[in-house]
Amino acid sequence: MEEAEERRRWTLLTSHGHVLVEIARNPRARVRDISAIIGITERATQAIIADLERAGYVQRVRVGRRTRYVVHMDNPFRHAAQDGLQVGPFLEMLAGTSTLAAAVTPEEGITPEDLMVNPVVALPDPLAAAGAGAEPTAMPPAPLAAPEPPELPGSPAGGEYPKN
């Protein structure tokens, strides 16, 4: 019966895969949020994060009282069948974090460095390049990268954590 239940509930990703995707989606997620999304215990989530860290997929960085994760996108898959593939494109696809989207999510304040992707480089304005010294173009080139997110009002550092 237990086996039948397990057979019915199969998925394409393992819990390790799911946890890694959730961390890529939100590098500031808390263990309890990750465990709730994936449907495993916090203890299991913690053990998986330790595995991911030991294997070099993620790195835990302490920011104030919170943990932020850095995901190493250029790490390969572990199974031989996926030899030669990096996890980056896979995570971007499943986490819905195109590198740009991840870079500019203001509420998370995620920077490209967080995700270990190449920082966005502002492209030269083709019009300006074509007519060097000519009149300025009507529209200033839009910055590709978002400015630093503003401090959230009324939220001191680590404000999402209740005081213990």
Place this chain on the structure above:
Amino acid sequence: MAAGDGRRDAWTLLTSHGRVLVEIARDPQARIRELSAAAGITERATAAIIADLEAAGYVTRSRVGRRNHYAVNLDLGFRHAAQRDLQVGPFLALLSGNHGAGTAVERDKSLKGV
């Protein structure tokens, strides 16, 4: 199999179901023994997983001569709630390296490693 540590270290990102589906997308005419070798599981487990994939609508089996031919439904979503609104197509194309995953009847045999 070695005790504790070995098991703790043997984790992967894809389940066997995920790997078999990727292998089918890579080669829709693959034999069970080829799929099982690529996924690293027994033929019996592979057959059970193919039945699961079929029951869930991810693959459709048709008989071509003496071989099975699989069609992969690339529009289907992931099964886990966290990825439910994502289609499996791009995922399979990425992991199988077969960008016509599931649709290409003629395949470049060189795509298949091992």
